[in-house]
Amino acid sequence: MISYSQAYKIIQNELQKLKPDTEEVDLLNSLNRILAEDVYADTNLPPFDNSAMDGYAVKFNPSSKQWKLIGEISAGNYNRFTLDDDSAVLIMTGSKLPANTSAVIPIEDVVIENGYVKLAEGKSFKKYQHIRKMGEDLSAGILALNKNQLITSNKISLLGACGKAKVTVYRKLKFGVLATGDELVDIDSKISGDKIRATNLYSIITAVNEFNMDAINFGFVTDNKEKIKTKLVEAFESDIDILLTTGGVSVGKYDYLKELFTELGIEIKFFKVNIKPGKPLVFGVYNKKRIMFVFGLPGNPVSSYVNFKIFIKSAVLELFGIKNERIVKAELSEPVTKKDDKRNFLRGMLEFNPEKGKYFVKAAQAQSSADMARLANVNCLIVVEEERTNPQKGEEVECIII
Numbered sequence: 001m002i003s004y005s006q007a008y009k010i011i012q013n014e015l016q017k018l019k020p021d022t023e024e025v026d027l028l029n030s031l032n033r034i035l036a037e038d039v040y041a042d043t044n045l046p047p048f049d050n051s052a053m054d055g056y057a058v059k060f061n062p063s064s065k066q067w068k069l070i071g072e073i074s075a076g077n078y079n080r081f082t083l084d085d086d087s088a089v090l091i092m093t094g095s096k097l098p099a100n101t102s103a104v105i106p107i108e109d110v111v112i113e114n115g116y117v118k119l120a121e122g123k124s125f126k127k128y129q130h131i132r133k134m135g136e137d138l139s140a141g142i143l144a145l146n147k148n149q150l151i152t153s154n155k156i157s158l159l160g161a162c163g164k165a166k167v168t169v170y171r172k173l174k175f176g177v178l179a180t181g182d183e184l185v186d187i188d189s190k191i192s193g194d195k196i197r198a199t200n201l202y203s204i205i206t207a208v209n210e211f212n213m214d215a216i217n218f219g220f221v222t223d224n225k226e227k228i229k230t231k232l233v234e235a236f237e238s239d240i241d242i243l244l245t246t247g248g249v250s251v252g253k254y255d256y257l258k259e260l261f262t263e264l265g266i267e268i269k270f271f272k273v274n275i276k277p278g279k280p281l282v283f284g285v286y287n288k289k290r291i292m293f294v295f296g297l298p299g300n301p302v303s304s305y306v307n308f309k310i311f312i313k314s315a316v317l318e319l320f321g322i323k324n325e326r327i328v329k330a331e332l333s334e335p336v337t338k339k340d341d342k343r344n345f346l347r348g349m350l351e352f353n354p355e356k357g358k359y360f361v362k363a364a365q366a367q368s369s370a371d372m373a374r375l376a377n378v379n380c381l382i383v384v385e386e387e388r389t390n391p392q393k394g395e396e397v398e399c400i401i402i
Contacts, residue, residue, distance in 0.1 A: 001273065023171050036168045045139075049097045069117050241292060335390065348380050
């Protein structure tokens with residue numbers, strides 16, 4: 001059995017052998033994809049001096065208090081004017097400024113009388129106020145966005161401003177998901193006897209979809225060695241990059257997966273990790289026609305979910321150069337019971353206290369690896385390291401937001 005850090009390092013190093021392809025997508029289809037190119041500004045941003053608000057463009061003179069109104073300019077409808085000390089142009093937000101403009105006076109700071117713009121009583125103005133200078137955001141040729149980052153909605157306008165009608169992104173990885181167990185029935189089945197619904201299948205598929213990768217559903221199969229083998233062969237002959245199985249990886253009489261992995265040519269990199277929940281994790285490499293990675297996740301729903309979050313998702317994102325930013329430090333609101341030498345990932349509820357300017361977290365009362373109700377009603381995993389026992393109220397812990 002190896003430590004969490006050792007297991008993660010092995011997964012991280014092996015996944016680097018994947019060389020994801022790239023593809024071009026339309027800008028509107030790039031949301032939540034991973035950028036695979038450095039993007040440079042192809043023009044100055046803004047491309048011309050423009051007004052930051054509705055107002056009056058003037059040539060700054062500290063002694064001037066009124067100006068003759070000689071015209072107007074609205075966004076996209078530039079009219080050529082040249083200002084002198086005694087003239088002003090009505091200007092709309094975003095509009096290109098006339099020559100010699102060195103200040104914009106807001107509409108609410110003036111009064112209009114007989115064709116003249118007059119500074120209102122008690123108002124003042126200063127040079128260069130409310131002017132957006134050409135290229136002040138980005139100059140043409142300057143790096144706008146680094147590759148290897150998630151394209152979120154706040155980046156779309158910048159990509160568009162750089163002329164990126166099409167964006168180069170990494171191809172999505174394909175995950176195959178297979179559940180095993182005699183006890184499993186589909187989620188629309190009525191429960192009777194000793195059967196349970198195959199929730200892991202849906203949990204893991206949606207966890208894959210949640211970070212915008214593709215998931216192929218291989219369904220679920222009973223604890224029959226030949227049937228499992230048939231399913232595994234089907235998966236290995238597909239075009240998936242990573243196979244995720246749930247159940248059948250422990251040491252029970254009918255836990256065939258680890259044995260079948262070896263029989264089918266998978267090089268097992270490790271089996272069992274010193275963590276809680278999720279100890280019986282298998283990781284291996286299938287490298288015949290092409291490289292494929294295999295994770296044998298535990299059958300307990302919390303264990304399989306936790307393993308996916310702390311190992312698979314994090315390592316895959318790092319493959320694309322993205323660090324897990326959903327990790328925060330928090331203060332324990334209550335003590336936590338932890339007596340073993342495993343790295344624990346406890347379900348907890350995280351809240352930010354704006355008055356104190358920090359996060360506080362409370363562990364769920366029960367931590368069973370089969371307790372889906374507790375998992376559904378928390379928002380983080382509290383990390384308690386191997387050497388740490390019984391953290392007390394007020395101590396700081398690391399939390400993974402889920």
